[in-house]
Amino acid sequence: MNAMPALDGFTPWPGELADHYRNAGHWRDETLGGLLRTWAARSGDAPAVVAENVGSARRLSYAELDGRVDATAAGLRALGIAARDRVVVHLPNTLDFVVVFFALLRCGAVPVLALPAHRQSEIEHFVTLSEAVAYVVPDEHEGFDFRGLAADVAAKAPSLRHVLVSGDPGPFTALDALPAGSAEPLPEADPGDVAVLLISGGTTGKPKLIPRTHRDYAYNARASAEVCALTSDDVYLASLPVAHNFPLACPGLLGVLGAGGTVVLSPSPSPDVGLRLVERHRVTVTALVPPMVRMWVDVAAWDTHDRSSLRLLQVGGAKLDDGLARQVTPALGCRLQQVFGMAEGLLNYTRLDDPDELVFGTQGRPLSPDDEVRVVDENGDPVAPGEVGELWTRGPYTLRGYYRVPEYNATSFTPDGFYRSGDLVRQLPSGHLVVEGRRKDVINRGGENVSAATLEEHLLAHPAIAQVAVLGLPDDSVGERVCAVVVLAPDAGRAPKLKELRAFLIDRGLARFMYPDRLVVRDALPLTGVGKINKRELVAGLTAGSQEKEGDVS
Helix, strand or coil, rough: CCCCCCCCCCCCCCHHEEEEECCCCCCCCCCCCHHHEEEEEHHHHCEEEEEEEEEEEEEHHHHHHHHHHHHHHHHHHHHHCCCCCCEEECCCCCCHHHHHHHHHHHCCEEEEECCCCCCCHHHHHHHHCCCCCCCECEEEEECCCHHHHCCCHHHHHCCEEEEEEEEECCCEEHHHHHCCCCCCCCCCCCCCEEEEEEECCCCCCCCEEEEEEHHHHHHHHHHHHHCCCCCCCCEEEEEEEEEHHHHCCCCHHHHHHHHCCCECCCCCCCCCHHHHHHHHHCCCEECCCCHHHHHHHHHHEEEEECCCCCEEEEECCCCCCCCCCCCCHHHCCCEEEEEECCCCCCCCEEECCHHHHHHHHHEEEEEECCCCCECCCCCCCCCCCCCCCCEEEECCCCCCCCCHHHHHHHHHHHCCEEEEEEEEEEECCCCCCEEEEECCCEEECCCEEEEEEHHHHCCCCCEEEEEEEEEEEECCCCCEEEEEEEEEEECHHHHHHHHHHHHHHHHHCCCCHHHCEEEECCCCCCCCCCEEEHHHHHHHHHCCCCCCCECCCC
């Protein structure tokens, strides 16, 4: 077996663990691009991917998808995109996302998967950190012109040589006008190479890039498909942005194609779209975040679409309320599966044969028999069984280090390779985990992780703001809402309105999901005994039953 090659900035697994994962059958000598070829040979003319738009649907069979991927990979190679080159992919749920993703894998390049909501601040960071040579965007999506964003990013990124556009290219290159390329065979990536760079939730500072190899990510998807009992009869509705780890590989797109099923790409997770597609395509499995589950459950009370085909609803991205969990099966007529995981690796699933109390009240147990879990106190010592502690983990699909941030890795991983997740959990005797909160300063707004530190940094650039604390406040619809508590600069004159702050953040190119939902102005911020802002006190005051609204600025 060849030694695992290392992309600059990638931290490999130690040799003895790598050997164990191969011997256990978790890691195989396969690449994600090569797997698609295997799946096409197996499934041929069967439907692989369907992309839904308003009033129409486009579809590709396995054989057609494989052919489109080969042609696109050859065109990318003709542009000079080589093995291990990084390419930022910023596409919504379309056929072009699937084709470009596999084409990059097939020619050995590394897709960096940005989310549709990301804007200039995040994209510039991804391009700069990865030294991306190309950036792939739609022409427009949800009223936003991505070509203007691409022009701004390209002007500041010396590594960027190509902007490729799905649709009207404007001044750039259209995806459907790539050069023909040569008929020479495409290079075969090493299974141990980095296949894709996922985006972290940005829990501390700017989002990190998460390297996933062909071997570990293939196992991630394959084992997830087995837990979900996927077969070629399954139709999976990708309601969430497929660039997310959850709908991409848990089991998502990769797991469903591996099982020979069909993936339906939805333009929206809303119930009016999703329930229509469930009926139209006889969807059997889909995945949602808790705020969308609440909407689907509410709409199901009067919606008349036939959803009898739906057998499994996966819920992840944030903790699902026990009461809402109990409403899923009566409202939607399908089994609930709770999923607690991270793009960094570890996945926990409730099993299809788990008793209801575990399905409703826990966030699942680890996917792999070789997932190692520690629940520890502030000193890193194991807590008593059933007690709350921080989750540390390592395993055959959990990263050993973020990409190109050695100083951050030094504190995020233990010397023996356990990832310090920052999640607070307790573990039941069955192995199931119950999520109790987070140690890191991050707000989970509708399944999107908002880094308090990042938003604070942007808000402090506003001339009227001298101090700021960004908090998460409980909310029934999205889990947590983003609240910015600010102290004004002495010469501020007046407090900015919330809509003015949002306009300021738009100009700074920040993703929309990062914007504060509430703005509170205070004369001073409370401090802890060591002089840090006391966010716990702020949250307690703002969530108290008798809270007063003075200082709120709309």
